[in-house]
Amino acid sequence: MVGPACRLDAFMVGHSKVYDVCIAFGYATSTADIEGEIIERAPCSEQLLQRSFATELLQSFVGVQQQQPPAYSAISVGGTRAYVLARKGVDVCIPKRTIEVYSARLLGCEQRIFSGFPHAVTTWNVRFHVSKGTYIRTLAQDIGKRAGCCAFAAELTRVRAGSIKLDQCVPLEQLSSINADKPIPGMLDPVQALQFPVIELSSQQLTRVLCGNELLLHTCSVIDCDSHGKPAPESAHAAAGASESVCVSAGMSVLASAHASVPRYYSLVAYTNGARVLQAVYKGADDNPYLRAQCVFAQGVRCT
Incomplete structure (x- = not known):
């Protein structure tokens, strides 16, 4: 997001995300990824x-659950990032949070060799569709424990955030070399990116x-x-008999109680x-007939 569109950032962070992860079994690391020190070994x-x-x-991990965020994370603890405290050896205590795994699809199982590890490591390649705030490294750890050993996230790629897919992205090197007189490659339509219901304004409404x-x-x-925050059809949610616990609010998935008033956002x-x-x-709610301004652009953000 550049220029006036930077103000849309606040409306993008609530979307669900899709990740591809390589889970490596038999080892646990201090950071729950391959960058950390090996702190535990267990036979597989x-x-x-x-x-x-x-x-x-x-499939046993699909659904709503409580998750313990890792100490090596960007969560603020007493005004300081948790990873800063962890690197200083401080015992960081982060409260558990409610997250949801919409789907967990196995892409493959294999033995792999990683630099710094003495033997071939058993790995699973998994695609997760998860709610905002889910730590895939923690999922990898928990999966290792449930498998009877230990595990860490050896590789991780975010392949979708809300409606934006990895293949729509442009490398920074490509952006830095563009000519100011030419169209920027990879420009996305802000309305499509937000995935909110669309309201076309009359001239009177525009004035208001x-x-x-x-x-x-x-x-x-x-x-x-077109709510991309909604779990994909491949989700095993319904097949597992679990009750729907995500409120899809015009493209933003939010965990909510059955009696909560669900916010609904609209692109005008x-x-x-x-x-x-x-x-x-603009934003509305189930129990309120009025839509109220959240972000207004004097000149507007042009759609592609």
């Missing part, structure tokens, strides 16, 4: 290389919006909704000089 059962065993164990005034929802025409667009422009982000 041969069944770890059986796809049926791996698939069944992974640019002043930050409220809008009555029933006077607006909601023309589009208008046509200016023939161009489709994002003029504002």
Whole structure:
């Protein structure tokens, strides 16, 4: 996000995410990834290389759960990042948080050799679809414990954040070499990236919006909704018989109680000089007929 669109960052962080991780068994490290020191070793059962065993164990992690964030994390503890304290040898205590694993799909099991490890290591390649705030390193640790040994995240790639996929991304090196007179490669449509329901504004509504005034929802025409925060069809949630515990709020997945008022965000667009422009982000709720301004752009953010 650049220019005025930087203000949209706050509306992107609540989306679910998809990761590909290589879980290595038989070792635990201080940071729960391959960068840390080996702090524990444990023998691995041969069944770890059986796809049926791996698939069944992974499915036991699908659903809502309490997770202990790692000490080596960017979470603030008393005004200091946890990883800073951990590197100083301070015993960091971070409260557990509620997270949800929407799906855990096994991509493969194999033996691999990693630099610094004396023997070939049993690994699982797994694709996780998870809620905001989920630590994949912690999932790897917990999976190792449930498998009867220990484990860490040897490799990790985020392949999707909300609606934005890895193949839509542009390397920083490519951006640094562009000509200012040419279009920026990889430009994304802000409305598509937000994945909120879309409201096209009349001229009267646009005047109100640019002043930050409220809008009555029933006077607006909601023309589009594609919530990427919702668990993908591949999720084993329903198959496992688990109750739905995620409230999909116009593209933002939030863990909520059954009685919570769910916030709903909307992208407000208008046509200016023939161009489709994002003029504002408004928020409503189940129990309130009014939409209220969260972010208003005086000149708008142009859609691609």
